[in-house]
Amino acid sequence: MIKAENLQKRVAMAGRELEILKGINLEIKSGETVAVVGASGSGKSTLLGLLAGLDEASAGRVVIADTELGQLDEDGRAAFRADHIGFVFQSFQLLPALTALENVMLPLELKGRRDARQQAEHFLQRVELGPRLDHYPRQLSGGEQQRVAIARAFASEPKILFADEPTGNLDSRTGEHIINLLFELNREHGTTLVLVTHDLKLAQRCQRRVQLEDGAVLAE
Amino acid sequence: MKVTAARMLARDWRGGELGVLVAALILAVAVVTGISAFTSRLQAALEQESHRFLAADVVVTSAAEMPASWRQEAQSLAIDTAQTLSFPSMVFAADDNMFLASIKAVSEHYPLRGELRYSEQAFAEAQPAAQGPESGSVWLDSRLFALLDVSIGDSVSVGEATFQVAAAVRSEPDQSPSIYNMGPRVLMHFSDIAATEVVQPGSRVEYRQLFAGEARLIQRFVTWLEPQLQPGQRLLDVKQGQPGIGSALQRAESFLLLAGSLAVVLAGVAIALAARRFSERHTDYVAIMKSLGASSGAINRLYGSSLLLLGLAATTLGCALGWLMQAGFFAIFAEHLPVLPGPSGIRPYAIGFTTAFTCLLCFAWPPLRRLAQASPLRVLRRDMPHENRRSLGDYLLGLLAVAALMFWYSGDWRLSLAVLLGLAITIVLGLGLALSLLRGGRLLGMSAGSIWRLALAGLQRRGSANALQVVIFAMAIMLLLVLVLLRTSLIDEWQAQLPPDAPNHFMLNIAPEQLQSVTDMLRSHSIPSEALYPMVSGRVMSVNGEDLPQTDDKQQGRRQRGANFTWADSLPAGNELLAGQWWETGSTAAEVSLEEEFAERLGLAVGDTVGLLIAAEALEVKVSSIRKLDWQSFRPNFFMVFPPKVLADYPATFMTSFHLDAEQKSFLNQLIRTFPTITVIEMDLLVEQVRAIIDQVSAAIELVLAVILAAGALVLVAGVQASVDMRMQESSILRALGAGRRLILGGLAIEFATMGLFAGLLATIAAEFSVFALQVWVMEMSYAPTPWLWPLGIALGVLLITGLGLYSCRKVVSSPPLAVLREL
Numbered sequence A: 001m002i003k004a005e006n007l008q009k010r011v012a013m014a015g016r017e018l019e020i021l022k023g024i025n026l027e028i029k030s031g032e033t034v035a036v037v038g039a040s041g042s043g044k045s046t047l048l049g050l051l052a053g054l055d056e057a058s059a060g061r062v063v064i065a066d067t068e069l070g071q072l073d074e075d076g077r078a079a080f081r082a083d084h085i086g087f088v089f090q091s092f093q094l095l096p097a098l099t100a101l102e103n104v105m106l107p108l109e110l111k112g113r114r115d116a117r118q119q120a121e122h123f124l125q126r127v128e129l130g131p132r133l134d135h136y137p138r139q140l141s142g143g144e145q146q147r148v149a150i151a152r153a154f155a156s157e158p159k160i161l162f163a164d165e166p167t168g169n170l171d172s173r174t175g176e177h178i179i180n181l182l183f184e185l186n187r188e189h190g191t192t193l194v195l196v197t198h199d200l201k202l203a204q205r206c207q208r209r210v211q212l213e214d215g216a217v218l219a220e
Numbered sequence B: 001m002k003v004t005a006a007r008m009l010a011r012d013w014r015g016g017e018l019g020v021l022v023a024a025l026i027l028a029v030a031v032v033t034g035i036s037a038f039t040s041r042l043q044a045a046l047e048q049e050s051h052r053f054l055a056a057d058v059v060v061t062s063a064a065e066m067p068a069s070w071r072q073e074a075q076s077l078a079i080d081t082a083q084t085l086s087f088p089s090m091v092f093a094a095d096d097n098m099f100l101a102s103i104k105a106v107s108e109h110y111p112l113r114g115e116l117r118y119s120e121q122a123f124a125e126a127q128p129a130a131q132g133p134e135s136g137s138v139w140l141d142s143r144l145f146a147l148l149d150v151s152i153g154d155s156v157s158v159g160e161a162t163f164q165v166a167a168a169v170r171s172e173p174d175q176s177p178s179i180y181n182m183g184p185r186v187l188m189h190f191s192d193i194a195a196t197e198v199v200q201p202g203s204r205v206e207y208r209q210l211f212a213g214e215a216r217l218i219q220r221f222v223t224w225l226e227p228q229l230q231p232g233q234r235l236l237d238v239k240q241g242q243p244g245i246g247s248a249l250q251r252a253e254s255f256l257l258l259a260g261s262l263a264v265v266l267a268g269v270a271i272a273l274a275a276r277r278f279s280e281r282h283t284d285y286v287a288i289m290k291s292l293g294a295s296s297g298a299i300n301r302l303y304g305s306s307l308l309l310l311g312l313a314a315t316t317l318g319c320a321l322g323w324l325m326q327a328g329f330f331a332i333f334a335e336h337l338p339v340l341p342g343p344s345g346i347r348p349y350a351i352g353f354t355t356a357f358t359c360l361l362c363f364a365w366p367p368l369r370r371l372a373q374a375s376p377l378r379v380l381r382r383d384m385p386h387e388n389r390r391s392l393g394d395y396l397l398g399l400l401a402v403a404a405l406m407f408w409y410s411g412d413w414r415l416s417l418a419v420l421l422g423l424a425i426t427i428v429l430g431l432g433l434a435l436s437l438l439r440g441g442r443l444l445g446m447s448a449g450s451i452w453r454l455a456l457a458g459l460q461r462r463g464s465a466n467a468l469q470v471v472i473f474a475m476a477i478m479l480l481l482v483l484v485l486l487r488t489s490l491i492d493e494w495q496a497q498l499p500p501d502a503p504n505h506f507m508l509n510i511a512p513e514q515l516q517s518v519t520d521m522l523r524s525h526s527i528p529s530e531a532l533y534p535m536v537s538g539r540v541m542s543v544n545g546e547d548l549p550q551t552d553d554k555q556q557g558r559r560q561r562g563a564n565f566t567w568a569d570s571l572p573a574g575n576e577l578l579a580g581q582w583w584e585t586g587s588t589a590a591e592v593s594l595e596e597e598f599a600e601r602l603g604l605a606v607g608d609t610v611g612l613l614i615a616a617e618a619l620e621v622k623v624s625s626i627r628k629l630d631w632q633s634f635r636p637n638f639f640m641v642f643p644p645k646v647l648a649d650y651p652a653t654f655m656t657s658f659h660l661d662a663e664q665k666s667f668l669n670q671l672i673r674t675f676p677t678i679t680v681i682e683m684d685l686l687v688e689q690v691r692a693i694i695d696q697v698s699a700a701i702e703l704v705l706a707v708i709l710a711a712g713a714l715v716l717v718a719g720v721q722a723s724v725d726m727r728m729q730e731s732s733i734l735r736a737l738g739a740g741r742r743l744i745l746g747g748l749a750i751e752f753a754t755m756g757l758f759a760g761l762l763a764t765i766a767a768e769f770s771v772f773a774l775q776v777w778v779m780e781m782s783y784a785p786t787p788w789l790w791p792l793g794i795a796l797g798v799l800l801i802t803g804l805g806l807y808s809c810r811k812v813v814s815s816p817p818l819a820v821l822r823e824l
């Protein structure tokens, strides 16, 4: 389903080349739940971004459901994301100009769904933000914004959902609730889940754990 | 380690944050100094140019010779001097040929400004002369050669002295524009006057003392001279020079001043934009420093000194760049320029410097200072109560400062007000737009085409920021439109004033019985001529029954004066009725229509009566209307016009004007020989000169316009850049969620086009008002609305803003979203 081959990412920093990912090989089957763990700065977010086609690799390739992301142009990748991928950013990335509801409706509208509004309301209720539909991101707390971001990723019912520390800002009770939600989605729709987390409990619930260290896979 | 301003700036520089502000500052300073140095140098040159019509910088006229002490004082100040003396006298030649000529004796160095032209034969090609005739010789008006039947080398005499004819005089820089009662010119040397013995105490003569030198010294000299002037001695400067060209030059100067003022405003806007971006980006910085324990005093000091350092560095570089810009310009275009550029002085640089600091102070400092007082958490969460954020007051303060700068720059409050009027209209309309965007209901209903919803939601949500941006775009576009409009109307007017076939010769003293043969002769040479005007000479003797004094003192307004009268059934072309009514065709009433200034000098209004003396007969007439004349035109103009029946019984001659090409000049010889009593006055060289100057001034105006257009475009670019961050962020999130290229670019295009549409609309409305004010208050032109401005302004707004906006955002669809997000 998702296949990464010799995936590398380098950036030029102050004249020096910084190697962030040093040849990652990874295969994730459809419907699998995978936790990416590792120390801060080990390259987890970078890997997730590459797998989701949000960034371009310096070398190697990513193939999702027979589509090689590197072969597509920026627009092709965008269309691919719209159809197949949900993403929860570590820093949420909500649109400040839109309300919570409108933020969640966005991916649905992009797909031209007529029931965008009902669907968005439904998912916001599931992350317990029913009463905050018309609030703007800046009026929400960090955890609330994170939940909006999660609802947005859920809303389009993607086949693959990438989440970068989805419970990082949540208290244990809400965190628990969100995790249950993620796995429900996985059960109900067969959604592939790829999570980055520092939360051991969450990592334990996944079928596989990939540990990164210094840009390389240390262990599975 | 303590955080110092220098260190903070250095870090900022490395982080790339500072680049924008520094670049904007340098650019703004460069634009304002460059343009104002450019315009003031051009202005100095034009001023110089206008002096040529006096043949000097200042002139004193007098009926008696002026004290030598004036010349000594002038020489001690390194001011050049020359003298002229004009008087009418008979010129005699062999075979008892004689003619009443207008003699002018000129000293060495005449003219001090402008050019004296002569030719080696009558009506031959004119060439510049280094100096007037030598002692013992004279230069004659071309037509005198035929009238006296002499040629080069022959002798003529004036009074008791005999002279050798050395050349034909073709034009003098300070030629009198009055075409009446002017005999043909005889130019001789000043030292020969005594020998003629015609100038006696009491003769009607005009002495002119000419002075020219550095403006500062002339100023000093005039201050010294003025208290010593006797009654009857008059000081003339440029304003009393040639009326035809004076107002053209004056309007050109107004235009240059306006252009410079607009550069100040544009620079102010550019700095405001950059400063806003700077303070916005430093919001987190301030909050974090505060949360780490920095006091608000420390933060104030830090930012105060940072801005100071920044300002100093940027203004220094900006001034240097501005100097280079204008120097480069003059280096490249020097040969196409009409005039040698004058000095600019340091004022432009002072203005650039002050503009930069004032704008930094008004636009960057207040929000940062207020941030320093707010609690860090509120700053970080952008949860500031309204009055603590960038407030309307800041902008008003900034606007006031810019207005003051503009006034300081132009020194013309009417000009400044006219521009401010436009700016104020833009701002008020922009505020209205912002309110309606903010107050209007959310556009949630429109979910169908989500491009539109996205774009409009974005527009609406950022209502106040967008309105501000629209105002800024509108200001820039308005300023450009104003300049384009004024340039167009100035140049159109000048060209209309002097069409290629404008009359350049006058014919006077045509006897009624000669009319037919003169028109036939013109027609047989296919020379186009204007209508024939009858002319009756007379004298104004009394006003409302009160006799006027007889004096030569031109200072005295109410005095007897000779005038040429004409009659007409309808208002002459180019005249405008200011008061009263024009008579019915065939009127026999004793009434008269007066020229505005003539009426003013005699203190006459509609309804008053004037006593005249025509051919030794007294005539009393009533003033029935006051007219305004177009002195710019080279048409015959009359102070007093009567109904035809009123003048029918008096002896009249006729006059007309016609156009003659350079190669047709020999026709004049023939004309003069056939009709010796007719007076022909050549204005062709003068017309050519005026046309050349106007062409040159037009070229200068186009040049300035181009520079300002470039500056305005830069402001637009800066404005779009400032708005791009936010839009880039939103677009890349959309991109991450899978939005296609069409959707993102379409949404952005709609958003920018809507802003451009509003900006164009505001700009056009404001420009129309501003141009009205400028034309009516400042340039004394007539105003007509410009329908073509509307589609142009709106299209300009939409195309420019959309084009620039999409160009600035193009990365969003070509780069991976994470890469874009990381760079913001």
Ligand SMILES: Nc1ncnc2c1ncn2[C@@H]1O[C@H](COP(=O)(O)OP(=O)(O)OP(=O)(O)O)[C@@H](O)[C@H]1O
Pocket: A011, A013, A018, A020, A038, A039, A040, A041, A042, A043, A044, A045, A046, A047, A090, B822
């Ligand atoms: N564009 C970039 N330029 C420079 N350095 C980068 C860039 N992107 C990532 N890095 C660096 O690569 C390393 C890995 O980054 P990444 O965000 O993937 O870490 P992470 O494992 O997600 O860490 P965390 O758990 O703290 O979120 C970090 O040291 C980061 O600073």
Ligand SMILES: [Mg+2]
Pocket: A044, A045, A046, A090, A164
């Ligand atoms: Mg991370």
